Amino acid sequence: MINVTVKCFSQVKYAFGEDQFILELSVGTTTLELEEMVREKANGQLDDISLRIAVNQKYTPIDIKLNNGDEVAFIPPVQGG
Amino acid sequence: MIKIEITEGLITFFKNDDSRKQDGAELIFNGRVRATEHGDSILALEYEQYEGMAEVELTQLAKNTCEKFPINDLFCKHRIGKVSVGETSLHVVIWSKHRQEGIDAMSWFIIELKKRVPIWKWAILQDGSRIPSECNH
Numbered sequence: 001m002i003n004v005t006v007k008c009f010s011q012v013k014y015a016f017g018e019d020q021f022i023l024e025l026s027v028g029t030t031t032l033e034l035e036e037m038v039r040e041k042a043n044g045q046l047d048d049i050s051l052r053i054a055v056n057q058k059y060t061p062i063d064i065k066l067n068n069g070d071e072v073a074f075i076p077p078v079q080g081g
Numbered sequence: 082m083i084k085i086e087i088t089e090g091l092i093t094f095f096k097n098d099d100s101r102k103q104d105g106a107e108l109i110f111n112g113r114v115r116a117t118e119h120g121d122s123i124l125a126l127e128y129e130q131y132e133g134m135a136e137v138e139l140t141q142l143a144k145n146t147c148e149k150f151p152i153n154d155l156f157c158k159h160r161i162g163k164v165s166v167g168e169t170s171l172h173v174v175i176w177s178k179h180r181q182e183g184i185d186a187m188s189w190f191i192i193e194l195k196k197r198v199p200i201w202k203w204a205i206l207q208d209g210s211r212i213p214s215e216c217n218h
Contacts, residue, residue, distance in 0.1 A: 009129060010201035010213045054199070057134040073131060073199070079214060080128075080135075080159060080200035081112045081171045081191060 002027055002068035006038060011076045015045035025066065031055065032063040038074055049076050083143040084156040087136050092169045095156050104153055104176040106183040110191065112171035114164050118204045119215055126214065128161040128170060131199035135159075138198045142190065150186035152177040157190075159200065 007020045025034065031053045039046050051074040053060050059075075066072065084095075094111075101107075114126050143155050158172045173190065177183035202214035 007131065009131060009199065010203075013129075014213050054131070054134060057131070057137065059197075073134075075131070075199055076201070076213075078195065078197065078199055079202045080194050080198045 001025065002029070002066060002070075004034070004066050004068075004070045004072050006034075007071060007073040009073065009075065010079075011046065011049050012038075012042075012051070012074055015042040029066050030063045031060055031066065031072065034066065034072060035074060046074075051076060082154045083140065083147060084154075085136065085140045085143055086158045087130060087139065088158055088160055089162040090160075092158050092160055092172050094169075094172055095158075095174050101176060103178060106175075106177045106180040108173075108175040108177075108180075108183040108187045110171070110173045110187055111169045112191075113169050114166050116166045121204075122207055123166065123204050124207060124209075125163050125165045125205045126170065127163045127203040127205060127211065128159075129201045129203060130161045135199050139194070142193050142198060145193070146186050146190045149189065150177075151182050152186045155186070155190065159198075161200065163205070 001024050003022055003024055005020055005022050008016050008018060013019060054073040054075055056071050116122060143157060146155055152175050154176045156174045160170045164170045175183045175187050203211050204214045205211050
């Protein structure tokens with residue numbers, strides 16, 4: 001098993017009510033598989049929200065395997081300015 | 082040269098610089114918090130960042146802008162935390178030889194900022210409640 005930290009911002013934080021949480025995952029779990037789990041955990045609150053994935057603070061445009069200790073953020077549309 | 086700063090508290094604007102002899106254009110953009118959000122009155126916006134990544138992405142964007150357009154310098158300050166109505170949340174200054182490249186660079190920089198820099202807004206409503214902003218403008 002591996003542990004990853006999921007960072008929560010904006011609508012993701014609103015859905016879960018916390019800044020971050022830790023998930024224990026099977027070895028070989030990928031970013032897209034984790035996204036499915038996170039969306040399911042949100043009980044529909046993220047259904048209409050597009051999410052970009054960042055692993056260890058870098059955007060990850062492709063599906064990759066996660067490693068123990070990774071920090072993963074599901075980034076809703078950004079709104080700076 | 083670029084300068085990037087993500088800061089809490091009131092923004093101190095970059096100082097006027099009359100020593101520049103090769104820059105015919107100095108573009109200044111100040112983004113300010115409006116009093117309404119989708120028609121509802123608000124007290125303030127609260128800006129949230131992905132600490133670390135936001136500054137890295139903003140710095141990379143500034144570098145990309147300087148590579149893409151023939152400008153000389155780009156300075157940017159972005160505020161996080163609570164920003165009251167009327168206050169400046171984003172301050173950008175671009176210097177270039179001629180005006181058009183500066184205007185084009187400013188426009189592109191701000192459009193891209195709103196696509197890739199992990200910063201978000203929460204609207205603070207009149208009753209004090211706090212909800213994610215729906216505004217992407």
